[in-house]
């Protein structure tokens with residue numbers, strides 16, 4: 080079976096995808112049309128072509144945070160958010176993804192409050208207007224640039240919405256420009272969320288900051304995102320690497336995101352190899368498939384090619400990902416069953 084086809088057909092699990100970073104050009108065009116048709120405001124001046132940061136682009140991680148405002152201008156109403164969520168879920172489904180934990184940062188916009196923002200995404204997940212078979216869950220994001228009052232407000236919303244929709248709102252996470260803010264300031268809010276039953280994932284080690292990495296690993300999040308600057312070879316220290324290996328915290332790995340933002344020079348020298356050799360759980364993810372012009376099946380293919388993986392090793396990555404989901408065991412069993420059936424059909 081052709082590798083491209085294999086990676087697409089393999090039932091996959093996405094655990095690190097930012098809604099606004101995942102909007103494809105097609106989705107953004109549809110959103111633009113919606114704003115014009117609804118006569119809400121003129122969004123035709125949004126420069127969609129500046130949204131993508133592909134291979135060879137000269138923008139680095141810091142500059143990459145500027146492009147999100149383009150997507151944000153297209154997700155400012157409840158209808159637009161429902162549409163953005165449904166279309167994005169559909170794209171993941173068409174790419175062979177059977178389970179997704181989508182994440183997003185609630186914003187007050189000209190039209191809606193943070194609560195309405197979150198409720199729109201929940202509505203799209205629980206009662207989509209289109210036929211969707213993908214299982215979708217929500218992780219509520221806190222941006223590192225937020226003021227503490229806003230952080231507490233978002234934690235409150237996450238706790239409240241988790242109480243009402245425990246099967247949909249499954250986690251809370253910290254993201255945004257890693258050069259901004261101190262992790263310690265977010266611990267009280269994250270602790271409150273955790274005590275209410277939400278799982279925690281943290282963007283960790285996107286830039287060289289060993290003290291923060293240690294602080295984050297000490298917090299014992301259920302997963303971390305990226306984990307680039309943890310191994311001494313990539314900007315970490317012996318201490319950070321040992322701490323990660325001992326913690327056994329699963330890492331959401333975003334190959335193309337790391338290469339396109341130049342945190343990692345090329346695919347072959349990605350720390351994926353060190354993580355696997357250390358026996359850590361690795362979950363291949365897209366991060367921002369719209370910004371980085373990728374897809375989950377492409378991430379699997381790039382990984383297979385860069386590290387000379389067999390088809391069985393590739394399928395095993397998806398099985399390992401299933402062990403790291405925030406949902407209950409019955410859902411885990413369901414998706415593991417799907418992957419095993421695929422592997423069985425492939426090998427027989």
Ligand SMILES: CNc1ncnc2c1ncn2[C@@H]1O[C@H](COP(=O)(O)O)[C@@H](O)[C@H]1O
Pocket residue numbers: 097098099100143147182183184185220222254255256257282285336340366367
């Ligand atoms: C490239 N690496 C990254 N590192 C850290 N945070 C990132 C990110 N990529 C995206 N985000 C976070 O996700 C937001 C967009 O989606 P939402 O508006 O939440 O749906 C960005 O504004 C940023 O806070």
Ligand SMILES: [Zn+2]
Pocket residue numbers: 095097254282304366
């Ligand atoms: Zn991310």
